Amino acid sequence: MDEINIQDNQDLNESFDDVTVKKTKRKTLVAPWKNIEEFNKVYSWIYGEKSTNETKVLACRQMTVWKIRRANLTPAAILGTLVILEIQLRDSKNDSTCSAEELKELQILYASAFTRFFNYMSSIMQTQSQNMKTMYETAKELNLRSFVVDLRHICAHGQDMPSIEILRSASKYCLRWLEDFYWKSQSHSMQNVDIRDVRSKDTTNFEQNVWNLFQLYDAALKCCLKGDKINKKSPRWERLLEPISDPNKFNLSPFEILGLAVKNLGNEVKRERNTMDLSDVYVDAFLQMRFFFTFINEKLPETDEELENVIQHTQGLFRMFAIYDLIEDVFRSLLAIVENNNMESQRRKAASFWANQIVLGFIAFRSCKEIYKIEKEENPTQNFDLNSLNFDNTSKRVLQFYARCGINSKTTLIFGDSVRRPWVWTFKREFITERILFVNEYSIEVLKNVLHLVDPQLTESEIKRLKTLLDLNLSNETLIDCPDVPSDDLNDTDNIFTPKDVVNQLENGNDDVEMQDEVDDGVKKCGVWSTVPDCQDWYTCPIGSLIWD
Numbered sequence: 001m002d003e004i005n006i007q008d009n010q011d012l013n014e015s016f017d018d019v020t021v022k023k024t025k026r027k028t029l030v031a032p033w034k035n036i037e038e039f040n041k042v043y044s045w046i047y048g049e050k051s052t053n054e055t056k057v058l059a060c061r062q063m064t065v066w067k068i069r070r071a072n073l074t075p076a077a078i079l080g081t082l083v084i085l086e087i088q089l090r091d092s093k094n095d096s097t098c099s100a101e102e103l104k105e106l107q108i109l110y111a112s113a114f115t116r117f118f119n120y121m122s123s124i125m126q127t128q129s130q131n132m133k134t135m136y137e138t139a140k141e142l143n144l145r146s147f148v149v150d151l152r153h154i155c156a157h158g159q160d161m162p163s164i165e166i167l168r169s170a171s172k173y174c175l176r177w178l179e180d181f182y183w184k185s186q187s188h189s190m191q192n193v194d195i196r197d198v199r200s201k202d203t204t205n206f207e208q209n210v211w212n213l214f215q216l217y218d219a220a221l222k223c224c225l226k227g228d229k230i231n232k233k234s235p236r237w238e239r240l241l242e243p244i245s246d247p248n249k250f251n252l253s254p255f256e257i258l259g260l261a262v263k264n265l266g267n268e269v270k271r272e273r274n275t276m277d278l279s280d281v282y283v284d285a286f287l288q289m290r291f292f293f294t295f296i297n298e299k300l301p302e303t304d305e306e307l308e309n310v311i312q313h314t315q316g317l318f319r320m321f322a323i324y325d326l327i328e329d330v331f332r333s334l335l336a337i338v339e340n341n342n343m344e345s346q347r348r349k350a351a352s353f354w355a356n357q358i359v360l361g362f363i364a365f366r367s368c369k370e371i372y373k374i375e376k377e378e379n380p381t382q383n384f385d386l387n388s389l390n391f392d393n394t395s396k397r398v399l400q401f402y403a404r405c406g407i408n409s410k411t412t413l414i415f416g417d418s419v420r421r422p423w424v425w426t427f428k429r430e431f432i433t434e435r436i437l438f439v440n441e442y443s444i445e446v447l448k449n450v451l452h453l454v455d456p457q458l459t460e461s462e463i464k465r466l467k468t469l470l471d472l473n474l475s476n477e478t479l480i481d482c483p484d485v486p487s488d489d490l491n492d493t494d495n496i497f498t499p500k501d502v503v504n505q506l507e508n509g510n511d512d513v514e515m516q517d518e519v520d521d522g523v524k525k526c527g528v529w530s531t532v533p534d535c536q537d538w539y540t541c542p543i544g545s546l547i548w549d
Helices: 002-023 036-047 053-073 076-092 100-125 135-141 147-157 164-189 204-226 235-240 254-271 278-287 291-298 304-323 327-339 345-378 386-390 396-404 429-436 444-453 460-475 499-507
Strands: 517-520 523-526 529-531
Touching (some): 036 053, 036 164, 053 076, 076 164, 100 135, 100 147, 100 164, 147 164, 204 235, 204 254, 204 278, 204 291, 254 278, 254 304, 278 327, 304 327, 304 345, 327 345, 429 444, 444 460
Antiparallel strands (some): 523 529
16 A cells, blocks of 8 residues: 555656646747857857957947847846946056046946946846845845945945955956856857747737728728618627727718728727738738729729719728838739739729729829929928828818829829838839739739839830830730831731730830849849848848848
C-alpha cells in the first residue's frame, strides 16, 4: 500500500511538472535590435575582453540607433548604459592635466548622467501599486547599493558636487551592475523570433464591426435610391442598426444613416490604425455589398440628374476612403474585378463604373490644383484651403475652381488633400502597359481616363493617339473605318492593331531624359535611389538598416 502511495505521489509530481511547463510562456517583445547577434555584438563591444574606447564608441552609436527605432519604448537598461558610457568616453578624452573648468564641467555631466541613470532604472519598478515606495526600497529591489541613491540625491539637490574620483568609481560600479542585471541575463535568455510566427492582434471584432457597417450602408443606400422605408419592427433592420449607438436611430432618415455609417467607418480606422491588414479588411467588406454593385446594372446613370443622385449618396463613402488613404486599394480591387474574365459580366460592369468615377474624381482634382496654383501666383496673400474638399460644406471659392475647369462638382466625386497624403494621384507607364495587354470592353473606358494621370504626363496628342489605338484594338477594325487618327504611321489599312502596338506607342513617348540605371548584386541604382528585387525578405531588416548592408 505504501509503495502504491509513493508511486501515486511520483505520478502526481510528474503531472504537476508537466502542467507547470505547459503554462510557462515566453514573452515576445519588439526589440530595437535586429537579432541576437546584433545584441551580443554590442555586448562584446562594451564588456568583452577586447573592449576598447573605440569599440565603446561603436556601441554608443548602435545604442543611439536603437533609441531612434523604439523612442520611449527603448529598454531602460539600454538607456542607462548609454548615459553612463557616454560620460565615461567623454572623461577618457581628458588627462590629469585638465583645467579646473574642465573638471567642473565633467562633474556636472556625471551628475546629470547619474540622475538620469537612476531615473531610468527606477522606472522599471514603477507600477500603480509601487508608486509609494522610496528610492531606497526601489534600489534594494534592483539590488543596487544604497550609495547610488545617496549619490543621486547629492547630484540632483546638493550644493557641492562629489569629487571626480568618486564619480568615476561610481560609474564603473553602475556599468558592472548593468552587465549582471541586464546584459548577461538577456544574452543567455533571449531568442530570435520570426515575425510571421508572432500572433497578431485579434481583429475579429474589428472585422465584424466593419462588415456590419458596410452592410448597413448598403441597405441605407437602397432605401435612398429605391425609396424603400426603414421598418422599425423588422428583425433585419434591428440587426443592421445595431452598430449605431444613437438612441433615435430608427427615426433617422436613410440619408442620415448613410452619414452615420460612414462616420463610424472612419472612427474604426482611427481606433485600429495600427492593424497591419486594415486596408484588406475594408476592401473585403466593401466588395461584399450587394446593392452597391447591382443597381448600376439595372440602368447606368445617363442624365446629369441621375448621376447627380448617385454621386450625392456615395460621395461620403469615397471621400472617407480618400481621407484615410484607402482609395488606391479600393480602385485596384475594382480594376482586378474588371480584368477578371472569370467574373460575371454584371459585377464587372459595376466595378468598371465605380473605378471610372474614382479616376474622373482625381482628374478633376488635378485640374482644380492647376487653377489653384494660378490663383496663388496671382494673389499670393489669399489663402485657398483645399482641405474643404473633404467636407460637405466645401467652400464656394474652391468649387469655382472646378467650374472654371468645366467640371460639374455635383456629378463628380470630390477628393481633397488628406492629412496622411496630399493627393497627387499618378500612374507609372509600366502600370498602364500591363493593363493595356488585358484590355477588354469593361476596362477600356477606365484606361482611357487613366492616361490623363500618367507620370510623366502625356500630351493631348499622345492621349488622343493612344485612345484611338485602344478603340481599334478592341473593335478589331482597320484604320479605314477610323479616319481621324492623328498619325501618318497608321496609314496602312491592312493592319489590325494589337495591344502591343499600344504598348509600343506608350513606350516610345516623350522620354527625352532617362536616368541611367546601374545594377550591382541585384540592387538597382537610379541616381541617389536604389531598389532591390521583390524576393528580398524585408522582415529581417529593421528600421535604420538597408537589406544589402
